[in-house]
Amino acid sequence: MSENLLEVTDLKQHFPVAGSKKVVRAVDGVSLFIKKGETFGLVGESGCGKTTTGRSIMRLVEPTSGKIVYDGNVIYDSENKVYADMLPYRRKMQIVFQDPYASLDPRMTVGDIVGEALDIHKLYESKQDRHDKIIGLLERVGLNSEHANRYPHEFSGGQRQRVGIARALAVNPEFIVCDEPVSALDVSIQAQVVNMFEDLQDELGLTYLFIAHDLSVVNHISDRIGVMYLGHLVEMADSDELIFHSMHPYTRSLISAIPIADPKVARESKRIILSGDVPSPVDPPSGCPFRTRCPYADELCASKAPEFKEETPGHYVACHHLDKLN
Amino acid sequence: MAKYIVKRILFGIATAFIVATLTFFIMNLVPGGPFLSEKAVTPAAQEALEAKYGLDKPLFQQYLTYMGDLVHGDLGDSLKKRGFTVNRIIETKFPVSAKLGGIAMLVAFFLGVPLGCIAAYKRSKLVDNIIIVFSTAGIAIPSFLSSTLLMYIFSTKLGLLPSLGLSEPKSYIMPVIALALYPTCYIARLMRSSMLDVIGQDYMRTARAKGVSTFLMIFKHALRNAILPVVTYMGPLLASLMTGSFIIEKIFTIPGLGHEFVGAITSRDYPLIMGTTIFLATFIIIMNVVVDILYAFIDPRIKLK
Numbered sequence: 001m002s003e004n005l006l007e008v009t010d011l012k013q014h015f016p017v018a019g020s021k022k023v024v025r026a027v028d029g030v031s032l033f034i035k036k037g038e039t040f041g042l043v044g045e046s047g048c049g050k051t052t053t054g055r056s057i058m059r060l061v062e063p064t065s066g067k068i069v070y071d072g073n074v075i076y077d078s079e080n081k082v083y084a085d086m087l088p089y090r091r092k093m094q095i096v097f098q099d100p101y102a103s104l105d106p107r108m109t110v111g112d113i114v115g116e117a118l119d120i121h122k123l124y125e126s127k128q129d130r131h132d133k134i135i136g137l138l139e140r141v142g143l144n145s146e147h148a149n150r151y152p153h154e155f156s157g158g159q160r161q162r163v164g165i166a167r168a169l170a171v172n173p174e175f176i177v178c179d180e181p182v183s184a185l186d187v188s189i190q191a192q193v194v195n196m197f198e199d200l201q202d203e204l205g206l207t208y209l210f211i212a213h214d215l216s217v218v219n220h221i222s223d224r225i226g227v228m229y230l231g232h233l234v235e236m237a238d239s240d241e242l243i244f245h246s247m248h249p250y251t252r253s254l255i256s257a258i259p260i261a262d263p264k265v266a267r268e269s270k271r272i273i274l275s276g277d278v279p280s281p282v283d284p285p286s287g288c289p290f291r292t293r294c295p296y297a298d299e300l301c302a303s304k305a306p307e308f309k310e311e312t313p314g315h316y317v318a319c320h321h322l323d324k325l326n
Numbered sequence: 327m328a329k330y331i332v333k334r335i336l337f338g339i340a341t342a343f344i345v346a347t348l349t350f351f352i353m354n355l356v357p358g359g360p361f362l363s364e365k366a367v368t369p370a371a372q373e374a375l376e377a378k379y380g381l382d383k384p385l386f387q388q389y390l391t392y393m394g395d396l397v398h399g400d401l402g403d404s405l406k407k408r409g410f411t412v413n414r415i416i417e418t419k420f421p422v423s424a425k426l427g428g429i430a431m432l433v434a435f436f437l438g439v440p441l442g443c444i445a446a447y448k449r450s451k452l453v454d455n456i457i458i459v460f461s462t463a464g465i466a467i468p469s470f471l472s473s474t475l476l477m478y479i480f481s482t483k484l485g486l487l488p489s490l491g492l493s494e495p496k497s498y499i500m501p502v503i504a505l506a507l508y509p510t511c512y513i514a515r516l517m518r519s520s521m522l523d524v525i526g527q528d529y530m531r532t533a534r535a536k537g538v539s540t541f542l543m544i545f546k547h548a549l550r551n552a553i554l555p556v557v558t559y560m561g562p563l564l565a566s567l568m569t570g571s572f573i574i575e576k577i578f579t580i581p582g583l584g585h586e587f588v589g590a591i592t593s594r595d596y597p598l599i600m601g602t603t604i605f606l607a608t609f610i611i612i613m614n615v616v617v618d619i620l621y622a623f624i625d626p627r628i629k630l631k
Contacts, residue, residue: 060531090537102528106627107550117536151626167536 005175005207006034006057011066013049013056017282025281026052027063028231028289031308034175034224039201039208041222041239043215043254047278049231050211051098054177057209058095059086070175091121094168098180100160104152110163111148114138117170137166141196158189162196169200177209182217194221216258219243224314227251230289231281233308237315247317247325250274250290288320296321327622334618338611345607346396346600350389353599360405360594379405381596392600401604402597406590412601415586420605422492423570423582430502431560431567434509439556441510442517443544446525457514464511473504473577490579501578505571509563513556520552527551554624561617565609569602 013027027049034040042050056063065078070093075084097103104113114134117123124130135145141162152160161181168176178197182190198221200206212218218225219239226236227250235248246252253272260266274293279285287305291297300320308318319325361367361375376382380391395402401412445457480500481489488497524530525548533547570584583602590598621628 055531058535060534087537090535095535097528097532099528103532105529105533105547105551107547107625109626116533116538120537153627164532167532171536 003036004033005036005071006209007067007069008032008053008057009067009069011053011056011068012064013052013061014064022282025231025284027056028281028284030066030228030231030233032226032233032236034207034209037201037205037207038223039210039221041218041225042209042211042228043213043218043225044228045213045278047281048228049281050213050228051179053228054095054179054209054211058093058177060095087120091171092173093175093177094171094173095177095179096161096164096168096181099184100157100164101184103164104160104167106152109149109151110138110143110155113152113163114148114167114170117167121171123171133170137170138163140169140200141166157185158193161185161189161193165193165196165200169204172204173206175207175209177211179211180213181210183212183214190217197221215254227254230278230284232289232318233316234290234319235315235317236308237317241312241315245315247311247315247322248290248319249294249296249325288318296324331615331619334615338608338615341611342604342608346393346604347389349600349603350392351385353596354385356594358594360596379403392597396604401601404590404595404598406593406595406598412597415598416583416601416605419581419583419586420569422580423575423584424568426492426498426501426505426580426582427564427567427570429498430505430509431564433502433506434513434563435556435560437506438510438513439517439549439553441514442556443521443549445514445518446521447540447544449522454518457518461511461514464507465515467507469504469508469571470573470577472507473500473574476500476504477577492580497578501574501580504574504578505567509567513559516555516559517552520555521548524548524552550624554621557617557620557624561613562610565606565613569606569609 009031011027011030012025014023014025016023030049030053032040042053044050052061055061056066057068059068059076063076063078066076067074067079068076070089073084074080074082075086075089076082104110108116111131111134114137115130118130118133124133131148134148138144138147143159143162143166147155147159147163152163155163161184165181181197182193185193194217197208197210201208208221210218210221222239224237225239225242226233227242227248228234229250235242235246235251237245242251243255246255249272253274256270256272260269276293279289279292285292285302287303288294288297288301289305291301294301298321304320306318306320308316310316311322359376359381360379361372367375373382380388383391392402399413401416404410404412404415407415441457441461445454448454477489477500480487487500488494489500491497492501521544525544530543530547533543538547570580570582570587572584572588574580575582575585576588583605586598587602587606589595590602
């Protein structure tokens with residue numbers, strides 16, 4: 001459990017703004033590690049760079065700079081100019097996309113969508129073997145053999161997301177980036193799909209990077225959680241540690257926003273409401289990215305970015321004023 | 327599906343009928359007649375000629391007679407080319423235009439589609455800009471200009487290619503280029519814009535995550551999704567290319583159907599005008615039905631009903 005499967009160091013992903021020299025700092029120096037067999041949850045509000053982080057790790061968008069090490073092999077290192085051929089890693093690292101409607105090719109049958117991955121990596125011996133594998137994958141995610149000849153538009157959102165998961169599982173990966181895999185689904189279906197992710201992890205020994213904006217879902221599924229704000233990771237710890245002993249003011253406000261089912265408890269609990277809006281990633285604030293909305297911010301926060309460091313064992317946080325907070 | 331095709335064919339017949347009717351009356355509204363230009367025709371001889379071809383009868387009766395023959399597949403006799411039926415003229419001239427047009431069509435498709443794909447993939451890069459500039463120019467240049475320029479360079483100046491007729495394989499080169507220029511450029515632009523749309527789709531990212539190579543991403547996943555507008559354009563295009571371009575056939579002296587068609591109009595050869603118009607209209611109608619049926623094969627989401 002303790003060995004790191006994925007290590008990301010100072011990952012940056014900047015996109016040029018059309019018609020100007022400015023860049024959108026979608027991901028601006030994220031460092032994290034994911035242990036073998038665990039689920040790492042990545043949370044943050046819309047536009048904070050979670051999805052881009054996932055895609056950059058998969059090199060579906062080429063990162064601007066940083067270093068990515070997968071299972072001891074450097075797959076990307078801008079400093080030493082290492083840009084590994086991703087094809088062998090596409091067998092080990094897979095991704096389930098957020099939108100189950102747009103992420104499946106409408107011209108291909110579900111069988112071919114799943115089978116194409118087998119074709120590319122030559123994972124079958126005969127046509128019969130290919131067919132059996134496709135059916136096996138569909139059944140594993142709760143679909144059946146007759147679904148293989150149908151097209152994506154004939155399925156519901158939940159079924160389509162199952163197709164997306166079967167497709168990701170086709171190559172027998174070790175690591176899956178789950179990019180908000182349930183946020184496009186009905187709440188009733190969300191639970192089914194989340195449970196399926198957990199079952200698959202138990203059966204296949206998968207490691208997940210689970211991206212979501214819903215802290216309660218992430219808390220349910222994750223062993224460890226990272227919180228992102230404006231392209232930066234602000235806090236990272238074991239899930240329970242993060243929920244019950246959060247240190248960063250942003251994490252605290254997120255946790256206070258989790259709805260509580262019991263109205264009595266809900267009435268008594270205090271919500272921390274942040275003022276203002278998220279600054280633009282084109283012109284991020286100097287120093288600490290959170291300082292414009294932070295109740296504890298002072299001159300130090302404006303002049304110097306806080307270091308992302310381990311405060312207590314396994315609990316990383318980036319804030320100058322932890323003493324004031326705790 | 328079968329029901330849909332039957333329905334489309336019935337609509338097609340109705341359309342052809344309307345085209346025939348409109349052409350018949352508009353054609354007769356144009357002043358002049360088939361026998362006016364001939365020298366020294368006595369009034370008596372002219373009356374005799376008109377009586378022979380039924381042109382002395384009331385217009386509506388002429389119309390009924392024509393439509394009656396048409397139902398039986400008889401397009402009548404040419405008034406100018408004595409001894410030739412319109413059916414015979416179309417039978418001999420159409421293959422000439424069809425062969426030339428068919429080749430031009432293949433050139434346009436196999437050049438236009440990859441050019442459009444490359445331009446889209448290299449969006450805003452130099453290659454894309456070059457393709458855009460040339461395809462815009464290709465659309466803007468009229469065929470009489472491109473034909474005469476080609477002829478000037480390759481026949482007059484360099485003496486490499488024959489300037490008229492279709493007597494040998496290399497005489498096809500210039501007419502095909504002149505004919506294919508516009509559709510090639512149009513298809514390239516159509517393909518580019520439709521491809522740009524598809525490249526931005528999420529399922530392209532899915533393909534990349536599977537490990538699909540860039541070449542297969544463009545030519546398998548994206549092309550299949552982006553080709554629909556091109557197919558739509560190609561149906562009627564095939565009909566118009568294969569029935570011949572008057573200008574190009576005239577410049578290169580090619581004995582095709584387009585040449586014949588315009589000749590018929592200037593000489594008021596009524597049955598030949600009607601025959602070629604109905605032939606062209608029917609061809610276009612058929613191609614549109616074929617395109618609609620092709621849709622269902624290309625895009626599984628389209629159900630024909």
